[in-house]
Amino acid sequence: MSINGNTNTDLYSQCTGGYTGGEETTPLLSNGSVQTRARGASFTSSMFNLMNAIMGSGILGLAYAMASTGIVGFCILLVLVSSLAAYSVHLLLKLCDQTGISSYEDLGGRALQNPGKVLVGAAILIQNVGAMSSYLFILKSELPAAIGSFLSQDNTGAWYEDGRLLLILVTLCVVLPLSMLPKIGFLGYTSSLAFLFMLYFAVVVVVKKWSIPCPLPHNVTTLSGAFQISNSSDSECTPKLFVISSESAYAIPTMAFSFLCHTAVLPIYCELDRPTKARMQNVTNVSISLSFLVYLISALFGYLTFYAHVNSELLLGYDAYMPRDIMVMTVRLAILLSVLLTVPLIHFPARKAVILLLRGGRPFSWLVHIVTTLTILGVVLMLAIFVPDIRNVFGIVGSTTSSCLLFVFPGIFYLKISSQPLRSFDSVGAVLLVVFGIIMGVISFSVIVITWVQSS
Known part of the structure; x- marks a missing residue:
C-alpha cells in the first residue's frame, strides 16, 4: 500500500504497524492523496480516548494549585x-497535513534528522514509562486502603492489604489484556468509563462542599484512628482571588502536566474515521474543553471546601473529616x-x-507486538513494586520531557518544517510555545530539585 505522489512512508502503517484487522476500507485523504485504510474509530470513541489521556491523577492536585494562586489567578x-496545549496540537496536526507524516517521532526525524527522531522517541518512552510507573505506584499505595474501607475493621493480615500482590493481580487481569490490543481505538469503551469516574469525582466534590463546615472542626479522626488538629478561623473562610507564594511555582507545571496528551x-x-485535520482538531477542542470544565469545577469546589487547608491530594482532606462517608469511599475507588x-492508553x-x-x-508483527508489550509492562511493574519512592526521579525527568512534548517540540518542528514566513501568525505562535516551554521546564526542574534537597 502506498501514497500516490508522496515519498513519505505509508501513513496508516506508521499508525498501526501494518495492522488492518480486516475491516471495511475507506479512503483516507492526506496531503491531497488517497489511501485505502481500515474503517477507523468514531468521533466519540476518539474523544473519550483523548480525554482519558488528558485526565489522570493530576486532578487531585488542582485544588491545591488554586489555593496557591487564588481563584482568578x-x-x-x-x-x-x-489554550497553548490546544494550539500546540494544532501545529502538530498542521504539520501532519502538510507532510503526510502521522507520527510524532517521524516529525522529529523530518525536522532534526535521525537525532530528532531518537530524541522524540526517547522522550515519549521516558515520559510514559514514568507516568505508568507513578500510576501503578498510586494503585499499590491506595488500593488496599480503598478496599479495606468498605470492609469491617478486623481485617489485619488480609491478603488484599498487600499492595504489591494487588498490583500484580490488576496488572495481569486488567492492564495486560487491554495493553495487548493492537489499536488504540479499541480502548474507547474503557476510556468512556474512566471519564465517567472523573465526572463522578467532580460531582462528589461539589456535593461535599456543603457537608464540611467552615471554620473547619478542630479535632478530626482519620481512617487510621489518629487525631489531627486543624486551626482555622472565620477569616480563612474567605476565598482569595490572587495568591503569590513559593507554592505558586507548582501551579503551572501541575496544570501543564494535566493537559499533556500529545503522545496520544x-x-x-x-x-479516526474519516480523518482530516479539522475533524481531529474538533476532537481535540471538545476533549480539552470538557477536561477544562471538570478540572475547574473540581478545583473550585475543592478549594471552597478547605480554603487554605486544602491538601495537596484533595481526597486526603475528606478522609480526615469524613473517614467513613460512603460517597468519599466510592469516589476514591473510582479515581483508582x-x-x-488510563495505563493501557x-x-x-x-x-x-x-x-x-x-x-x-516494517509490517506489523504479533511477536514483536507481544514481546514489546510484555517488556515495557514488566519494567513499569518492577519500578512500581521495588522502587520505594519514584516521584522525585520521574518528577525531574517528567518536568523536562513533559514541557518538551507539550510545548518545545511542536514549536521547533513547525519552525523547521513549515514553509511559512517567520512573521506569520503560526510561526510567531511556535516561537512563543518554545519560549514558554523552556521557561516552564526550567521552573519545574528547579522547584522539584529544591524540594528534593530540602526534604533530604
Missing part, C-alpha cells in the same frame, strides 16, 4: 495552559479505577515509539 493560568494525539488521529484504565504511544525506533516502518 488559577482561572487565568488554566485558560492559558489549556497522533495515534488517535491515525485511527480511572487511573488503572499511556502504554500505547510508548510501545509505538519503541517499535518505530527499532523496526522503522
Whole structure:
C-alpha cells in the first residue's frame, strides 16, 4: 500500500504497524492523496480516548494549585495552559497535513534528522514509562486502603492489604489484556468509563462542599484512628482571588502536566474515521474543553471546601473529616479505577515509539507486538513494586520531557518544517510555545530539585 505522489512512508502503517484487522476500507485523504485504510474509530470513541489521556491523577492536585494562586489567578493560568496545549496540537496536526507524516517521532526525524527522531522517541518512552510507573505506584499505595474501607475493621493480615500482590493481580487481569490490543481505538469503551469516574469525582466534590463546615472542626479522626488538629478561623473562610507564594511555582507545571496528551494525539488521529485535520482538531477542542470544565469545577469546589487547608491530594482532606462517608469511599475507588484504565492508553504511544525506533516502518508483527508489550509492562511493574519512592526521579525527568512534548517540540518542528514566513501568525505562535516551554521546564526542574534537597 502506498501514497500516490508522496515519498513519505505509508501513513496508516506508521499508525498501526501494518495492522488492518480486516475491516471495511475507506479512503483516507492526506496531503491531497488517497489511501485505502481500515474503517477507523468514531468521533466519540476518539474523544473519550483523548480525554482519558488528558485526565489522570493530576486532578487531585488542582485544588491545591488554586489555593496557591487564588481563584482568578488559577482561572487565568488554566485558560492559558489549556489554550497553548490546544494550539500546540494544532501545529502538530498542521504539520501532519502538510507532510503526510502521522507520527510524532517521524516529525522529529523530518525536522532534526535521525537525532530528532531518537530524541522524540526517547522522550515519549521516558515520559510514559514514568507516568505508568507513578500510576501503578498510586494503585499499590491506595488500593488496599480503598478496599479495606468498605470492609469491617478486623481485617489485619488480609491478603488484599498487600499492595504489591494487588498490583500484580490488576496488572495481569486488567492492564495486560487491554495493553495487548493492537489499536488504540479499541480502548474507547474503557476510556468512556474512566471519564465517567472523573465526572463522578467532580460531582462528589461539589456535593461535599456543603457537608464540611467552615471554620473547619478542630479535632478530626482519620481512617487510621489518629487525631489531627486543624486551626482555622472565620477569616480563612474567605476565598482569595490572587495568591503569590513559593507554592505558586507548582501551579503551572501541575496544570501543564494535566493537559499533556500529545503522545496520544497522533495515534488517535491515525485511527479516526474519516480523518482530516479539522475533524481531529474538533476532537481535540471538545476533549480539552470538557477536561477544562471538570478540572475547574473540581478545583473550585475543592478549594471552597478547605480554603487554605486544602491538601495537596484533595481526597486526603475528606478522609480526615469524613473517614467513613460512603460517597468519599466510592469516589476514591473510582479515581483508582480511572487511573488503572488510563495505563493501557499511556502504554500505547510508548510501545509505538519503541517499535518505530527499532523496526522503522516494517509490517506489523504479533511477536514483536507481544514481546514489546510484555517488556515495557514488566519494567513499569518492577519500578512500581521495588522502587520505594519514584516521584522525585520521574518528577525531574517528567518536568523536562513533559514541557518538551507539550510545548518545545511542536514549536521547533513547525519552525523547521513549515514553509511559512517567520512573521506569520503560526510561526510567531511556535516561537512563543518554545519560549514558554523552556521557561516552564526550567521552573519545574528547579522547584522539584529544591524540594528534593530540602526534604533530604
